[in-house]
Amino acid sequence: MTDRETAEDIEAEAARWVWRLDRDGRVPELEVQLEAWLAGDARRRGAFLKAESVWTLLDRAGAAASPSSSAKSARPVSRRVLLAGAGGAIAAALVAGGVLILREDRFSTGIGEVRRVPLEDGSAVAINTASAVEVAFQRTQRTVRLRDGEAWFQVAKDVRRPFVVEAGAVRVRAVGTAFSVRRRANGADVLVTEGVVEVWAEGASRAPSRLRAGQGAFVDASAVVRPAVAAPEAVDRKLEWRYGKIDLAGETLSEAVADFNRYNERKLVIADPGIADERLYGAFNTGGPDAFAAAVGASLGVEVEVRGGEIILGRRRAS
Amino acid sequence: MTSDREHIVKWVANEVMPHEAGVRAWLRRARVPADEIDDLMQEAYAKLVGLQRVDQIESPDGYFFQVVRNLLTDKLRRAKVVRIETATEIDALSVCSDEPSPEQATAARRELSRVQALIQALPERCRRVFELRKVLGVPQREIARRLGISESAVENEAVKGMRLIMRALQEEGAEVRGDRMRKTNDRSRNG
Secondary structure, rough: OOOOOOOOHHHHHEEEEEEEHHOOOHHHHHHHHHHHHHHHHHHHHHHHHHHHHHHHHHHHHOOOOOOOHOOHHHHEEEEHHHHHHHHHHHHHOOOOOEEEEEEEEEEEOOOOOOOOOOOOOOEEEOOOOEEEEEEEOOOOEEEEEEEEEEEEEOOOOOOOOOOOEEOOOOOEEOOEEEEEEEEOOOOEEEEEEEEEEEEEEEEEEEEEEEEEOOOOOEEOOOOOOEEEEEEHHHHHHHHHHHOEEEEEEEEEEEHHHHHHHHHHEEEEEEEHHHOOOOEEEEEEEEEHHHHHHHHHHHOOOEEEEOOOOOEEOOOOOOO | HHHHHHHHHHHHOOOOOOHHHHHHHHHHOOOOOOHHHHHHEEEEHHHHHOOOOOOOOOOOOHHHHHHHHHHHHHHHOOOOOOOOOHHHHHHHHHHHHHHOOOOOHHHHHHHHHHHHHHOOOOEEEEEEHHHHHHHOOOOHHHHHHOOOOOOHHHHHHHHHHHHHHHOOOOOOOOHHHHHHHHHHHHHHOOO
């Protein structure tokens, strides 16, 4: 009775089992060991079931993808599966215009949707709301076209095949690094989270510029680079959409509203121009304009009204 | 076989875990010692493992309360002294578990956004391990290389992270449910 295993010890061991099974797959040796462990105490099966359930919750929290993305599974992919995927892609290789294209894929997201897509080279893409991405891997280059919107890329290192993102005329090249690109009317925002990237613009004579981890910039169609982000924390903050969050640290109300409206059909409207420049702090769910509106209402002391498909902030000032 | 298991795992994640905090809060109010609560919860989950089908269970939270209640009743029966409060709380629970649960559907959704927030709140290295493994599917060896730590350290970070998340989930889960329970209990005491 005294040396009875505590629930805490069991919990830790159950978590370890779930991690190991995820890491190695359900191979027979492991299954046998697991069964032996489970049989040792009535509580262990319960702890293991719960740990497995938490693990699946984490799956969905990470891959907050829509059901439509099930074909190109956004679930974690083991190295083995990745290799099998690459084999399949080579088998499906086709010759187009004399260039051997290994594979071309299109991925898009609806408003409010964030999709994570593992690529066959081991890289991964997180695609933000209302965006479209085309993946075209060739022998000598891994090309990804950002047709619309924004995406963050975690690039697997492959020195012989650089990874190039095309956003309009803007080009961003990486060997092994992580960065995001957001298409704008006349250029693109680039945020680097790891390593170094080169940016330039197709058809512009300006030489490529380098951006490193923690830096962000707007690159226009003539390759002029304007630094936009001061600190590494700010880069991370601007990429909170990967976790379904908008993290405000002094953005104005009008900037925040524009950001929320990217993710929601129901639009926020600022009725009182006097509050548009108020600076805001706090983290919100991208899909929760109501909670945001309620927080704005409470902190700025203004009225919030839901009318039709709009959430109206503040009362129009009598002019 | 495996798919049945997956089905139960998903059902537990969506329908049962969001209510664990409510059950724990109730057990605390019933003066059940903390280590016994931990044991009871694991035993309760173990009961769910044996279920053949879960879809026919209309009110999973009520069902889960019932399982815990039965386990507790058994324990109390074996114990020599039964505290008055504990017995009263058990009676209150039977009233509660018969009620339909309007917040059931939203509980799962709340849970998901809470998990996202919890991952964000993990210590830096834990969070990186989860991100690399769960979001990007990076193998353990590669995670170790990228973070510059040993593979067993990666495993330990993962275990630590999972436990932190479990802890957070089970302590502050279904606040709505907890409140309602308190009301039910008050009513039964007053009347």
